[in-house]
Amino acid sequence: MLTIIVPVRNESDYIISLYDYFLNNLKNINYEVLIINDFSNDNTFEQCLMLEKKDNRIKALNNKKKGLGGAINLGIRKASGNFLTIMMADQSDDINDLIKYYENINEKNYDAILGSRFLKESKVVNYPFQKLILNRIFNFFVSIIFWNKYNDYTNAFKIYKKEVLIEIMPLISESFNIFLEIPLKIISRNYSYKVIPINWTGREKGVSKFKIKELGSKYLFTLIYCFIEKYLLNIKK
Ligand SMILES: Nc1nc2c(ncn2[C@@H]2O[C@H](COP(=O)(O)OP(=O)(O)OP(=O)(O)O)[C@@H](O)[C@H]2O)c(=O)[nH]1
Numbered sequence: 001m002l003t004i005i006v007p008v009r010n011e012s013d014y015i016i017s018l019y020d021y022f023l024n025n026l027k028n029i030n031y032e033v034l035i036i037n038d039f040s041n042d043n044t045f046e047q048c049l050m051l052e053k054k055d056n057r058i059k060a061l062n063n064k065k066k067g068l069g070g071a072i073n074l075g076i077r078k079a080s081g082n083f084l085t086i087m088m089a090d091q092s093d094d095i096n097d098l099i100k101y102y103e104n105i106n107e108k109n110y111d112a113i114l115g116s117r118f119l120k121e122s123k124v125v126n127y128p129f130q131k132l133i134l135n136r137i138f139n140f141f142v143s144i145i146f147w148n149k150y151n152d153y154t155n156a157f158k159i160y161k162k163e164v165l166i167e168i169m170p171l172i173s174e175s176f177n178i179f180l181e182i183p184l185k186i187i188s189r190n191y192s193y194k195v196i197p198i199n200w201t202g203r204e205k206g207v208s209k210f211k212i213k214e215l216g217s218k219y220l221f222t223l224i225y226c227f228i229e230k231y232l233l234n235i236k237k
């Protein structure tokens, strides 16, 4: 079974359409969706509860430890699936890529499939320009430090075996930087993975929660932490 974790904060523009997004597209996959609400102050959670009532594959949870890090940790702990993916509520991620992820990890027995939005076959639409430049510089920098060709560390949407996510715990990053911590640990600890091209489309509604000024130091923290782990502790699968 596949567990899809969807962290949400103030996403009332998108919750209802999540139902069709999953239901219409994942016809041949046995899945559950864990929507982890984080102290939203609009009616996001009420809408999540409506979806939960409508379809028992959808579960609405309230995060306990505020922030994306806490939300993802909670999602991993509550997951019933043996494969686990993280998708954004604003439907930036291409649902067809999820099917590709699932087929690859299920049939080929990798520990993780890491998508990249920056390969020749990838399609990226409406990526805010400033964010794109910062993203490319930062990811290049990470590639050099970790001496790896992968080029899209920071994007959340990837798929993992659940047992692998349990093994790399504790996941200590509190915010968006958890999406850097996970693939860095997978790569440094020599888990098996495959990189495939994926698509991404910028949000059309709602408000971005990604605040680069507050996040810069957090990404640096995660980078140093994973670097120390790689070179001093040398933990392997
Ligand atoms: N549980 C939880 N979810 C969050 C939090 N912050 C953001 N999210 C969710 O995480 C996902 C990504 O947030 P976005 O605001 O889309 O961030 P982004 O994709 O970098 O920014 P955009 O380019 O504007 O879409 C969305 O589903 C948000 O609702 C949080 O603190 N807790």
Ligand SMILES: [Mg+2]
Binding pocket: 088, 090, 092, 203
């Ligand atoms: Mg987004």
